[in-house]
Amino acid sequence: MEKILIIDFGSQYTQLLAKRIRELGAYSEVIQYDDKISLKDVKGIILSGGPDSVYDELAPDIPKEILNSNIPILGICYGMQLLAKLLGGKVEQIGIAEYGKTKIRIVEKTKLFENIDKEFNVWMSHKDTVTNLPESFKIISKTDNGIIAAFENQKNKIYGIQFHPEVRHTDFGNNILKNFVIKICKMQGNWTLIDFVEEKIKEIRNIAKNKKAIIALSGGVDSSVAAMLTYKAIGHNLKAIFVNHGLLRLNEAEEVKSTFKDYYGINLTVVNAEDRFLKRLKGITDPEEKRKIIGEEFIRVFEEEAKKDENYDFLVQGTIYSDVIESAKSGKKTYKIKSHHNVGGLPDQINLKLIEPLRELFKDEVRSVGEILGLPKEILYRHPFPGPGLAIRIIGEVTKEKLQLLKKVDDIFIKTLRETGWYEKVWQAFAVLTPIKTVGVTGDKRNYGYLVALRAVDSIEGMTADWSKIPYEILDTVSRRITNQVEEITRVVYDISSKPPSTIEWE
Template structure:
């Protein structure tokens, strides 16, 4: 399912760690954009040309033997082009091979940009401002058709434009927050140079998506597996808006949900959202399959396979289902089409991955072009309660990957109580919305403690809370020390089996948000 509007920006990825940030910044102007590898066959867009092209930075040197090349077909579109860092250097190198060379002094971090011409791209930018540099090469010879519009003390060529065409380049990264006026630069390019109006909103997305779902499904039926999370709930709500009771939702209790979660979420689906949902308690089936398993990847695969079995059994007697609704998000799509092919697998994706071929269901993925915060905005417009929309992400394998050992009912009971205390205190002390995700982990560590006059030998619980925008990067949340002390005290006093609590102070990267 493709929701590309008529006015959009194409981002060609040259491998920068910041490429997704470019997309996020552009979308903040209510402008749709897509990321594709630099070597994408651009003829795929002949029937819906972009209104502008941005070429990202990248880790390579243009002089490397296998360096990513300039996709010259972008100029056939006859639309504005902006090259960022490597994207700028490849413009010069393509015209004058050898014009880019290793700089005597590399430039990484903050630098002072001096604006030489504040028209078009650098309009409304102060004469001097801070930008974020990240490059070891620099342009020593600028092609004749380009002129310098900004410089730094270390980079004679910090921003350029073509004298006749709407082609621009910057040596710094306007997409990162460290570039103080970076958002204004991207706004100048998207709105003023590309002449886009910023009409891509949650409302317009819902309108076009509902229409597409109706056309795609016709009179057939759709089945949608609900996880209890925001993504699948928004997907189900979109599909229900489009086709009503031609949709059947299935919400499975895998025994790995949080305290009282199955019934609470089921009530929300049935009583508040009026979704046609069937609740299935398959906890025994999941826990039996997980018995004795400690490897996190094996846990994921087992949980995914059992879910498929339960899901298959639930609809096996009804041949009217032709489509499967799924909550794939844009970061998952981007990672599968990185400029060097699929990204290295750090861990299997939390969502259930795929169904047996014999089910013969076509996929409907209404939010596959959206980031997490965009999905939440759509959910609000669909009338999903804000308290649910603001819920922290919860992985598909649930508490199964928050127990860092084999999964048993007793351990699940311990972790549920710890998690419930942590989350409920975050809410009661108005800290829940201050963090992007909070969770508790049961460690495979038992340690000596003293309670009263008795020696204990019990488990350790780890608490984790992070701040983030979309989960791609995250910093550990600096929760107040008195709060952490109070929560720790409650857990140790109220959860028999836990005698030690620790707080995770690592960021992503290098750590991941979940422990497994």
């Protein structure tokens, strides 16, 4: 498959850059600067930004064959400075740094800036500056401070820009990327996720052949789409194991079974392990200890089920692109089976080869693939749900009684949001059962019941979040339904704290 190769030097915008290029209809792939680099099917190379100086002792570098490949290259920020240094130019600190919105002016006609205003705002983030160009290069834009904002060697199709075109703060950023990807690199711009699905099914079929694979299915977006994609390729040679730890939302285990086993016919084993998990959690109040216990127990249950039939050659994982990039940035250069939806890592000693059908995709692309495969939107567009489940939405010790209460309350909240059209408007919504009991009055009698908190937030990726401004009348309806239908609850409050300083989850 033809692609644009992005070499990552640690920029916070690398994933966004890859995504922007895919939105242009060109497949993009991110690798780390010290990975083994293959130029097969590569039509263009982008060197990302990064936090280092090119003159640092351990500054990231690239092999010389990249520069001699005759493949078009675009250096962004650090990538531009690295090109300048490697090709004989000069990079210095001149006492002027540029951060944030900066105006630049085009000073030379160039393919990179075709159909773009001569002056426009860009997003800068640098203190090092290219002061002397390599031989045969020319300046194509400058900032108001007279600093080189972009250069090119048109003959060799090597370009450098000091700013970030991938962020929305840069005017004409998409135009610049399109000029490079489509006009300079000659990509067709017709790549779609339907092509990806068809190619991936063939690829999995060729890898697995007639051998068996196993997957830990959580019912979440990533594992669900990975399971369906693999099932399309190898059918009943895929075995899915769904561990019901009892910490799921109301009727969730039944819905997973109904969707994957009864409707789609996937070879699914449901392990009902609620009593086992509750026994391990008895008396535990510390949230981190809860997480650790749940993770460890999940691994043990999965291992036990996998050993019942040891004729498996492959382990399917719902790893997505953000997992791959974050793992690489943390310095982990070996394939290590990733944490299972924040529940815990599967052990290295499982002697199985990995199949990761989604590792090239971002979350929104995974959802689109799920739609192509026919998965219901209730699975694909559900709100984020933590791996430890309701255990970290019960403050204090987790008991069967508290789980049953919280499931009812959470179900009332979510159903009301769906009825009123607000479920799709918020990023995440849930209920929290506190250990606090307060006095209430039901049926002219004093009732000493629990206090529950409702939480709904607006976010994009969960790194920051603001509390959702759900109308008072909807919150009033939710509160009345909860106190009328769940007699053990006497008081309902709404969490209006943002992240930061608060976190989204309470534990």
